[in-house]
Amino acid sequence: MTLGSEIRASAARICSLALSALTLIGGTLAFNRCEADDDTKIPLTPVSIGVRYGTNAATDKAGALDRLDVFWSWRTPFAWEFSRGWDVGARLNASLGALHGQGETGGVATLVPTLAIGDTGNVFSFEAGVGAGLFSKWEFGTTEDFGGPMQFILDLGVNFRVYKHFGIGYRFQHWSDGGIHGSDNRGVEMHMLEFSYRY
Numbered sequence: 001m002t003l004g005s006e007i008r009a010s011a012a013r014i015c016s017l018a019l020s021a022l023t024l025i026g027g028t029l030a031f032n033r034c035e036a037d038d039d040t041k042i043p044l045t046p047v048s049i050g051v052r053y054g055t056n057a058a059t060d061k062a063g064a065l066d067r068l069d070v071f072w073s074w075r076t077p078f079a080w081e082f083s084r085g086w087d088v089g090a091r092l093n094a095s096l097g098a099l100h101g102q103g104e105t106g107g108v109a110t111l112v113p114t115l116a117i118g119d120t121g122n123v124f125s126f127e128a129g130v131g132a133g134l135f136s137k138w139e140f141g142t143t144e145d146f147g148g149p150m151q152f153i154l155d156l157g158v159n160f161r162v163y164k165h166f167g168i169g170y171r172f173q174h175w176s177d178g179g180i181h182g183s184d185n186r187g188v189e190m191h192m193l194e195f196s197y198r199y
Helices: 003-028
Strands: 045-055 066-083 086-101 104-119 124-135 150-163 166-176 188-198
Touching: 045 166, 066 104, 066 188, 086 124, 104 150, 150 188
Parallel strands: none
Antiparallel strands: 045 066, 045 188, 066 086, 086 104, 104 124, 124 150, 150 166, 166 188
């Protein structure tokens, strides 16, 4: 196993443990559904909108990829206030963007349900989620091959409001196809810097 493979495997294990811990917390606590005028659907409240840039160059110099996204985040009414002004709640994150590597560019769209721990004033949040991504291009040169257009997304992020409605954040995303496109492919770890407008 190469050093890069060991780093990716370790990162995937750490992310899996963090996600499992948050899932366990969410599953053992009683979540309260906020009152809604219309009980036939789940209302979504906007949390933030912004742009982000990411790269995997730190862990994969040979197959370096760059990604630029526009993203949205919404809060669902399912939350549990575990301390005054702090809660654990379910959110929905989405993005549209472009992925560039080896002189080639493709489109990417993601949809990731997340569990977020943060303050009710929307100043800080830590998020962990699992979702899906669709890629218009999954082969970049001779070094990157995701296997196919559908990928599973493991997502960890932290966000801060730094001035009035403006925030910054860091996001780590791992994606792979989980073997649905065969075994001859690889996952990617993307480190992303976010700039957001927080409602």
